[in-house]
Every structure is written in C-alpha cells, then in structure tokens.
Amino acid sequence: MLKNKKVLIMGIRNKWSIAWGAAKSAYENGAEVLFTFNGEENREKVEELISEIPNSKAYECSVDTDDEIKACLEKIKKENGTIDAILHSIAHANTEDLRNNFINTSRDGFSHANDVSAYSFVAICRIANEIELLNENASIVSLTYHGSTKVLEGYNVMGIAKAALEASVRYLADNLGPKGIRVNAVSAGPIKTLSAKGIKDFGSILNVVEEKAPLRRNVTTKEVGDVVSFLFSNMSRAITGQIIYADSGYNIMGI
Numbered sequence: 001m002l003k004n005k006k007v008l009i010m011g012i013r014n015k016w017s018i019a020w021g022a023a024k025s026a027y028e029n030g031a032e033v034l035f036t037f038n039g040e041e042n043r044e045k046v047e048e049l050i051s052e053i054p055n056s057k058a059y060e061c062s063v064d065t066d067d068e069i070k071a072c073l074e075k076i077k078k079e080n081g082t083i084d085a086i087l088h089s090i091a092h093a094n095t096e097d098l099r100n101n102f103i104n105t106s107r108d109g110f111s112h113a114n115d116v117s118a119y120s121f122v123a124i125c126r127i128a129n130e131i132e133l134l135n136e137n138a139s140i141v142s143l144t145y146h147g148s149t150k151v152l153e154g155y156n157v158m159g160i161a162k163a164a165l166e167a168s169v170r171y172l173a174d175n176l177g178p179k180g181i182r183v184n185a186v187s188a189g190p191i192k193t194l195s196a197k198g199i200k201d202f203g204s205i206l207n208v209v210e211e212k213a214p215l216r217r218n219v220t221t222k223e224v225g226d227v228v229s230f231l232f233s234n235m236s237r238a239i240t241g242q243i244i245y246a247d248s249g250y251n252i253m254g255i
C-alpha cells in the first residue's frame with residue numbers, strides 16, 4: 001500500500017511505542033521510514049531499535065517550541081527531500097495531573113498537556129506546509145483516545161488535550177484539504193506503553209476492554225499501525241477530518 005512513499009513517524013521511544021507498531025506496518029507495506037524522538041540522550045537506544053528497519057533514520061525533535069520543530073523538519077527535508085506522510089505520536093501530561101482529581105489540575109499542568117499533546121500537532125502541520133515538506137496528496141495522522149469524549153478516571157487533563165487534538169484534526173483538514181493534504185486521527189484502544197504507565201489503574205482499563213469490547217480483546221501497536229498505514233495510503237484518499245477507532249469496537253458500548 002505504501003510503495004514509493006516516504007513516511008515520517010514522530011514520537012518513537014521504545015519497542016512498546018505505538019510509533020514502533022506504525023513504523024513496522026509502514027515498512028512492511030513498502031514505505032521508507034524516517035523517525036523523530038525526544039531527547040538527544042535517547043539517540044543510541046532509538047538508533048539500535050530502528051536498525052531493524054533498513055535505510056531508516058532518526059532525528060531528535062522536541063515539540064516544546066516552534067523553532068525546534070522547524071529546525072528538525074527543515075533538516076529532514078534537506079537530507080531526504082519531500083515526504084508523503086507524517087504520524088504524530090506524541091503526548092505528555094504531568095504525573096500529578098493524572099493522579100489527582102481532574103478538578104485540581106493546575107493552570108500550568110493544563111497548558112503543558114495541551115501544548116505538548118495538541119498544539120504540537122497544529123504546529124507540525126503548519127510548519128510542514130510552510131516549508132513545503134509535503135508531497136501532493138500527503139496524509140497526516142495523529143493518535144487519540146476515547147477519553148476525549150468519555151470520562152475515564154485518571155485520564156483527566158489528557159482527555160481535554162485529546163478533545164482539543166480531535167477538534168484540531170477537523171480544522172486542519174479544512175485548511176489543508178484544498179492542497180490535497182488529508183488530516184485524520186486514529187483513536188487507539190488502551191495499550192501498555194511507557195506513557196500509559198502514567199495513568200492511574202491502567203491495568204483495570206485493559207481488563208474492562210477485554211471483558212466488554214465486541215471483539216473481547218485488547219489491540220496491539222501493530223494493529224493500530226495498520227490503520228495508520230491505511231490512512232497514509234491512497235486507499236483512504238476520500239477520508240479526511242475523521243477520528244477512526246481501532247479499539248476492538250469498545251467505543252460503541254453503553255455499559
């Protein structure tokens with residue numbers, strides 16, 4: 001599905017990352033894969049991991065400022081030319097905001113979670129467009145979660161950030177659509193990753209999905225990655241501005 005396409009996977013941390021499942025799927029579908037990771041101190045581990053994917057390259061990219069995003073995307077363009085797809089697989093909230101009741105979220109904690117997890121997607125889309133990093137008919141995808149529309153104990157401020165991210169997907173799809181660029185998000189079911197460890201009682205969320213979801217099981221990073229590959233591919237060329245669930249169907253259930 002992705003033959004002759006160059007894709008940029010932003011937010012690889014380790015082999016449990018959803019970004020890694022997406023990268024493996026993209027590679028198996030024929031894509032050339034580039035990565036970004038956060039923190040120069042993680043370079044060695046990331047490079048060791050991605051060596052499993054031939055010809056892949058990793059670039060350090062913090063999304064904390066527009067200048068850092070711009071410098072990283074410009075470097076990627078300079079070294080690789082234009083690209084066909086971007087996955088934004090980045091989120092962060094302060095631990096105390098995932099431990100206390102939501103009502104206690106601080107002003108700083110609220111803005112940090114929204115800045116890293118939602119605004120970074122807007123900045124990446126804008127900067128990629130401004131520096132003409134994207135080929136015609138490019139596809140941009142982010143990752144979201146059910147906690148954007150439903151209350152899950154412990155998801156707290158991240159639910160608000162995901163709601164902002166999902167609304168951003170729709171506005172960005174409208175802004176970039178006339179250029180043929182599509183913007184979507186995959187709402188993944190819960191998966192045990194480093195980020196998920198920060199969420200209180202995450203294990204019980206996994207158990208409930210296994211018990212109640214129509215497919216009676218949790219999803220894997222590879223399965224989520226396969227949906228990302230579909231959204232990257234020309235097979236999904238009529239889809240933009242959508243939130244596509246890859247969650248064993250859990251989101252359709254009442255109780």
Ligand SMILES: NC(=O)c1ccc[n+]([C@@H]2O[C@H](COP(=O)([O-])OP(=O)(O)OC[C@H]3O[C@@H](n4cnc5c(N)ncnc54)[C@H](O)[C@@H]3O)[C@@H](O)[C@H]2O)c1
Pocket residue numbers: 011012013014016017018019037038061062063064088089090091092116143144145146187188189190191192193194195196
């Ligand atoms: N794991 C789940 O259950 C689940 C479910 C639905 C959606 N998601 C979403 O999937 C995405 C990937 O998360 P994951 O679960 O694979 O965890 P992960 O910890 O493997 O990935 C999170 C990534 O965000 C990066 N990041 C955090 N702050 C950053 C910053 N300031 N600048 C640049 N990068 C930064 C981290 O370095 C890491 O690579 C996130 O958006 C997450 O909310 C996860």
